[in-house]
Amino acid sequence: MPLIEPPTSETELLSRCQRIAGLSLGQLAAELGVDVPENLLKAKGWIGQLLEFTLGSDAGNAPRPDFTALNIELKTLPVNAEGVPQESTFVCVAELLNTAGQTWESSLVKHKLSRVLWVPVLTGKGLPVAERRLGQGFFWSANVEQEHILRTDWQELTEMIALGQLESITARHGQYLQIRPKGANKRSLTWGIDANGHKIKTLPRGFYLRASFTRQLLVAQNTSQNNAIA
DNA sequence: AAGTGATCATAA
DNA sequence: TTATGATCACTT
Secondary structure, eight states: OOSSOOOSSHHHHHHHHHHHTTOBHHHHHHHHTOOOOSOSTTOTTHHHHHHHHHHTOOOTTSSSOSBTTTTBEEEEEEEOTTSOBOSOEEEEEOOOSSOTTOOGGGOHHHHHHSSEEEEEEEOOTTSOGGGOEEOOOEEEOOOHHHHHHHHHHHHHHHHHHHTTOGGGOOTTSOSSEEEEEOSSSTTOOEEEEOTTSOEEEEOOEEEEEOHHHHHHHHHHHHHHHHHHHO
């Protein structure tokens, strides 16, 4: 249940982003009356949840985009002092069972990435959480070339899962999308299938966007901003 | 320094 | 357990 009403248009959502752009996380947290953690070691999702709260996300932990009426997914983008993304971006969990009939068009990855609100956050290992700063959020949808590569990555990875090659998938597969473990630890297990179609216990996996890909998005965004100013 | 594999909190 | 939010930490 959101305490802030969900935005009813992209324009409204963007203006909410513009209001908070430039604020430190300490300032924003103070506005909301919430405590800032010392570090993110045991609060890895804190910044993302602070933004969800601030901007009026209403999806809860349902497997659907954060702003349900607008079909927009919110993603924080940790960037260094040079504005370069430093981490991969989690997209969604990878379905390890019943993958045979799935298509890119009906996939959760495509659905979640159909429209994304990226919010850069100036981050750094030595920078206290309260001093980290919000950048200007921007909307993104894949262009034809990007979607082609995302679809190809998804199809290759999903096919490996369907063929029972789960255990040979590494983070090295995929140009833009990769699959990596997504669980509490090595001991958390879920069901998958092996090459003989037998059910096996395996690590939960998730789809992630490589940092090398989100770097390109930010470069493109900065370029278009400069063009708009010039 | 970059990239991969491992890990943490919380809700339902 | 599986979904959400990701970053940590070790290897290369």
